[in-house]
Amino acid sequence: xxxxxxxxxxxxxxxxxxxxxxxxxxxxxxxxxxxxxxxxxxxxxxxxxxxxxxxxxxxxxxxxxxxxxxxxxxxxxxxxxxxxx
Amino acid sequence: xxxxxxxxxxxxxxxxxxxxxxxxxxxxxxxxxxxxxxxxxxxxxxxxxxxxxxxxxxxxxxxxxxxxxxxxxxxxxxxxxxxxxxxxxxxxxxxxxxxxxxxxxxxxxxxxxxxxxxxxxxxxxxxxxxxxxxxxxxxxxxxxxxxxxxxxxxx
Numbered sequence: 584x585x586x587x588x589x590x591x592x593x594x595x596x597x598x599x600x601x602x603x604x605x606x607x608x609x610x611x612x613x614x615x616x617x618x619x620x621x622x623x624x625x626x627x628x629x630x631x632x633x634x635x636x637x638x639x640x641x642x643x644x645x646x647x648x649x650x651x652x653x654x655x656x657x658x659x660x661x662x663x664x665x666x667x668x
Numbered sequence: 669x670x671x672x673x674x675x676x677x678x679x680x681x682x683x684x685x686x687x688x689x690x691x692x693x694x695x696x697x698x699x700x701x702x703x704x705x706x707x708x709x710x711x712x713x714x715x716x717x718x719x720x721x722x723x724x725x726x727x728x729x730x731x732x733x734x735x736x737x738x739x740x741x742x743x744x745x746x747x748x749x750x751x752x753x754x755x756x757x758x759x760x761x762x763x764x765x766x767x768x769x770x771x772x773x774x775x776x777x778x779x780x781x782x783x784x785x786x787x788x789x790x791x792x793x794x795x796x797x798x799x800x801x802x803x804x805x806x807x808x809x810x811x812x813x814x815x816x817x818x819x820x821x822x823x
Contacts, residue, residue, distance in 0.1 A: 592718055592790035593801045644723035646786065660720060660788075664804030667717065667748060667789025668701055668760050668780060 586653070588621075590631070591662035594638060597631035607653075614640045615649040617659065632661075639664055669744070670728040672719065674751040677761050686743045686763055693742050695769040697776040699762040705755035707802070710795045717750040717759070720788035724748070731782040735764070738778065739771040746779060748789065781811045 585604040595601050611620045615635075622632045632638065640647055641660040653659055679698060687693055703715050728746050735744060743765035753759060762779045766772040791802040 589720070591720055591788065592792070595718075641720070641723055641788070644720075644726050646727075660723070662720070662788060663790060663801065665784070665786065665788050666791045666802040666804055667719070667787045668784035 586656055587658045589658065589660040591660065593663055594631050594661045597627060599627050612652060612654055613649070614642070614647060614651050614653060614659070617653055618649070618661070637663065670725060670732055670746045670748075672721075672724050672728070672748050672750060674749060676749070676758055677747045679758075679761060682745060682747065682761060683763060686745055686765060690742065690765075692767065693765045694767045695772040696763065696765045697769070697772040699760075699776050699780055700758055701760040701780075703753050703755050703757045703759060707793050707795070707800075710797070712755055712793050712795050714794040715753045715755075715757075715759075716792045716794070716799075717753065718790045718792070719748075719750045723788050727787045728783065731779060731786060734782065735775045735779050739764075739766065739775040741766050741771060741775055744775070744779070746783065748783070748787065750789065778815055781808070781815060784808045785812050 585606050587602060587604050589602045590598045590600065611617050618632050618635045621628045638661050640649065642651055642653060642656045643658050679700060683696060683698060687696065705712055728748065732744050732746060735741065741764055745761065745763040747761040749759055762776050764772045764775040764779065785808050792799050793802060
């Protein structure tokens with residue numbers, strides 16, 4: 584079953600898309616795994632996830648750390664540190 | 669209550685709605701965040717706010733619940749705008765109501781500190797050199813730390 588990926592702010596601008604649905608290979612089990620996997624998908628992704636340590640993630644609309652599991656995730660979002668308010 | 673919207677808000681009308689029919693409130697604090705016309709000495713012609721529909725509402729509700737768990741509040745309101753905004757425009761409104769001023773003041777600061785570091789909004793400023801995504805500030809993370817329990821903060 585596919586998982587929905589969302590990108591916001593400069594992550595969105597660099598990947599060139601706001602959202603997509605992907606089928607993840609079994610070895611992609613954490614947020615960090617997913618960023619590594621995405622980076623290998625093309626130059627846009629490589630550029631978007633180049634500074635992967637500053638990118639924040641949310642799994643099913645909850646903030647998570649990079650070592651969080653994504654094996655049950657339906658929706659995963661990547662974005663820069665938030666700047667609202 | 670929380671609202672995420674493109675349109676502007678009327679601070680007076682929001683406060684009136686929050687206190688309508690209530691005589692138990694003794695203190696109301698409002699905070700309004702607005703768009704400045706400069707950033708780092710550079711003029712700003714427009715600011716665009718992007719957000720994560722769905723998660724934004726969830727985070728704001730979570731932050732509001734947390735404030736209500738910490739202080740005896742009789743009413744809270746968070747309104748946050750998104751989309752293109754001009755210098756001078758309103759961005760965010762926080763209203764807290766309590767029997768006494770201390771809880772209302774503290775809860776308003778708490779709501780803003782948590783909103784700034786947790787609610788999924790991103791600002792992009794447009795100026796003479798094109799558009800620039802605003803960087804997160806360390807001072808916002810520092811502001812958050814004072815709300816941790818003394819034990820946690822000392823660790």
